[in-house]
Amino acid sequence: MNKISEIAKCVVDETQLPSARLGPRFGRLDLQSRLALLAVASLQADFEKFSGDRIGICLAASAGSLTTDLNFWKSRKETGGPSPTLFAYTLPSAAIGEIAIHFKLTGPNLCFVGDGKNLFAEATDMISCGEIDACVCVFCEIVSPGLAEMISVPAVAKASAAFLARESNHFSTVPGNSP
Amino acid sequence: MDAAMQVSTRELKQKIIESLKLQDITPDQIDDEAPLFGTGLGLDSIDALELVVLLEKEYGIVIKDIEEGRPAFRSVKTLAEFIAAKRAA
Numbered sequence: 001m002n003k004i005s006e007i008a009k010c011v012v013d014e015t016q017l018p019s020a021r022l023g024p025r026f027g028r029l030d031l032q033s034r035l036a037l038l039a040v041a042s043l044q045a046d047f048e049k050f051s052g053d054r055i056g057i058c059l060a061a062s063a064g065s066l067t068t069d070l071n072f073w074k075s076r077k078e079t080g081g082p083s084p085t086l087f088a089y090t091l092p093s094a095a096i097g098e099i100a101i102h103f104k105l106t107g108p109n110l111c112f113v114g115d116g117k118n119l120f121a122e123a124t125d126m127i128s129c130g131e132i133d134a135c136v137c138v139f140c141e142i143v144s145p146g147l148a149e150m151i152s153v154p155a156v157a158k159a160s161a162a163f164l165a166r167e168s169n170h171f172s173t174v175p176g177n178s179p
Numbered sequence: 180m181d182a183a184m185q186v187s188t189r190e191l192k193q194k195i196i197e198s199l200k201l202q203d204i205t206p207d208q209i210d211d212e213a214p215l216f217g218t219g220l221g222l223d224s225i226d227a228l229e230l231v232v233l234l235e236k237e238y239g240i241v242i243k244d245i246e247e248g249r250p251a252f253r254s255v256k257t258l259a260e261f262i263a264a265k266r267a268a
Contacts, residue, residue, distance in 0.1 A: 024202050024204055024221075025202070026202055028200045028201075080231075080235035081232060083229065084228035085200075085225050085226075085229050088225055
């Protein structure tokens with residue numbers, strides 16, 4: 001059994017979004033999906049070294065999709081109704097879909113609502129049992145000021161990502177990011 | 180048709196860009212006659228729903244029958260013509 005390593009990791013926050021260039025449809029995504037996608041892009045991992053169906057995605061969202069749910073609920077009385085696009089993001093797992101589409105990753109995925117403490121264990125487990133060769137792990141902490149006021153927690157908007165993979169001959173570690 | 184009923188394709192394109200949050204695309208880059216969906220601007224089914232909402236919010240036009248709206252959503256030009264026709268009706 002080859003060793004499983006954390007190949008790359010990064011953290012991004014809301015201030016980095018305006019300069020992000022991840023395709024013409026990036027602006028359509030909700031905040032959680034934009035940050036998650038930017039975090040994964042910032043890993044600069046060479047996903048093409050793997051077959052797309054051998055890369056999994058594990059995502060944890062500390063507050064689920066509550067920030068987007070709240071925005072959707074607030075917009076329900078607007079003329080024409082709330083935004084259909086916003087509706088598509090009222091699922092905590094929506095960011096997984098965006099990551100999968102953007103990076104053409106078709107392996108299995110898992111979504112957790114809550115902290116990210118299980119992410120690495122689940123990713124490692126999927127790799128160890130041979131289900132996948134690598135896994136993108138993303139932890140999103142998105143609490144808008146409006147939601148923060150409602151649930152009495154600090155507002156936050158950031159996402160962290162890591163790329164775990166089984167070491168093998170077709171794989172080289174990224175300098176400066178090896179564990 | 181009364182000039183007041185006409186809809187500027189440039190104005191419509193700007194509204195589409197804002198409504199669909201299209202990044203790094205200007206009205207000048209959108210061909211009036213290019214398909215909105217699939218090829219051309221490459222919009223999808225969620226964008227179609229967003230355009231339906233746009234018509235109601237910006238022009239007060241409610242599309243109840245999707246078959247009625249389908250020909251209008253071919254291009255910016257057909258959409259502008261549809262809006263003008265609805266305003267004139």
